[in-house]
Amino acid sequence: MTFDPARLPRYSTAGGSLKPSNPTVNAATHPRTSPAPAARRLELLDALRGFALLGVLLVNLRSFSLYEFIARSQRDALPTAAWDRALSLAMELLVDAKSITLFTLLFGVGFAMRSNRLAGNANTDGMRLHVRRMLVLLAIGLVHAYLFWWGDILRYYAVFGLLLLAFTRLSARTLAVLGVCVAVVLPVLLQPLVPGLLPAQAGKAQASAAAWSAFVSGDWATMLQGNLARDMRMRIAVWSLPLFVFGRLLLGMAIGRAGVLQESVAHRRFWVRLLRASFAVALAASALLMLRDHGGTGGTGSTAVVASWLGEGAGLHATRLLRELAPLAQGVFYMAAFVLLFQHAAWRHWLRKLAPMGRMALTNYLAQTLFGLGLFYGIGLGLGPQFGIVGVVICGAAIFALQALFSCWWLARFRFGPAEWLWRSLAYGKAQPMRLQATA
Structure with a gap:
């Protein structure tokens, strides 16, 4: 069987926005107690998520490959050292913290779109549904963090996704100002105070050596102990991460509340x-x-x-x-540039191919962890950092290409990605229909 693009929803720019031109599911068959049908999804938002996932993958692979845990002398001894230095600088300038910024903004946009859609039911079914969604996401994030990878971000999305309910009545302008204050100003104001209140930790070199020893081990229990220790250290060392996430969620919520992404052409x-x-x-x-x-x-x-x-x-x-x-x-800037490029037919032809990746963002994010552990950790193939940042970039491109192809293949047959199906089924309290219905 081959991938048939005709089975995915098609979009037009009629009316000044990117909307589905062939919706096959109506509101009567999908009441508010069911997930939004695929035809109501915003392709631009999904494509942006797919784009953000590429940057997230590249940054996370630097940790998965254990490159960040080896000393400078070991990095300089790698055969790829010269290229690694150039690529590290490029990632610092173009990718680090920027991709997760975009990914987090989009989570806030998605929350605002759901809250707008359920505005008339916000105090009853809609609110309860959102709480269940966030609690299920929190459970997924905790399992991901403690059994697989210390760098999980889903926990923060779930906790702050619940907190966002308290801000649903604020205007887009107020949300934007508040988001900038939380993300930019508050960490600077707290910097002189918070570190002195936190528990003392081992030095960076000692902590990196301990993480290296645990992650190169072929023993699962040793890896789990090292993973938990690394997680506890990073929650303290990167104490401003909650502000980083919450501020960006508020900004994303402002964008979604204003409707500028939903009606991007207008x-x-x-x-x-x-x-x-x-x-x-x-x-x-x-x-x-x-x-x-x-x-x-x-x-x-x-x-x-x-x-x-x-x-x-x-x-x-x-x-x-x-x-x-x-x-x-x-x-x-990345978001704005992507939105404007998406309005040009020639660019949209290529950029829309990222949409299936974005529709399966949770599945692909979790699968990237499995790829990372399976390739680089001792419990997997144990490749480690021997190929440097060059290997990270090549591996990242290969994984992303595989996930893009798999996402297209899967969504030509099913309504949700596997993790998305589990998330929705648990949130709605019943198994959701998975297969796409055949169309004439």
Whole structure:
């Protein structure tokens, strides 16, 4: 059997937005106690999720491959060391924290779209359904985190997804301002206070060595112990992660509440302005951070003065602010650029191929963990970091291509991805219909 694109919903730009042109399921057959039918999904949102998953995969594979746990001397001894340094810098500038920013924004957008759709039932069935969805997602995240990978993000989405219910009556503008304050300003204000209140931890080198020893082990119990220890360490070391996630969820909720993504063609002017503003902020912030981290040492002139100022006194607070602002602005820039490109038929022809990946985002996210552990950990093939960042990029491209093909094949036959089906079935309290109905 081969993949038949005709079996997937097709979209048009009629009416100023990307909407399904061949809906086959009506509201009467799918009441509000059932998941939204595929024909009502927003293809642009799914394609954006698929795009974000590529960046998430590349960043996570750096941890899965154990590259981040080896010392600088070991990295320099790898045959790919020269290429690794260039790719590491490229990932720092283009991918790190930006892909998860985009992924988190989209979760907030999805929440706003569901809350808008269920607005008339928000205090009864809709709210209870959302609570069940988040509790099931929390359970999935906890299993994922404690039995497989310490870097799980689903737990945060579930917990803050419940908290978002308290913000459903706020305007889009208020949500956006609040999101920026939580994601950018609050971590800087708390930086002088919070670290001193947290338990003391072993040094980074010692912690990395312990993680390395556990993850290269072929014993599952040893790996689980190391995974739990790493998780506990990172919840303390990266104490601002909850603010990182919650602020972006609020911003995504603002975008969804405003309807600018659902009606992206009609709001083209908004996206153009957002593109320009986010690009300017991201470029300026990233340039200053690069100057602070990689330039100005031993130099003279204005660049050395700026680099020196960013490293001391009030400049340190400015640097912290820039570190929070840069990935947020760049993630927003990626979203705006993708939205505008999606409005052009030539680009949309290719970008829409990412939509099946996005429709199965949970399945693909969890499967990426299985790929990572199976290839690089001692309980799997044990490849480890021997291929450096070059291997990470090549492996990431291969995994993403396989998942894209599998997503297309699967969704030509089924309504949901496997993990999505489980999530929905548990949330609705009954097994959801899985197979697509044949159409004439």
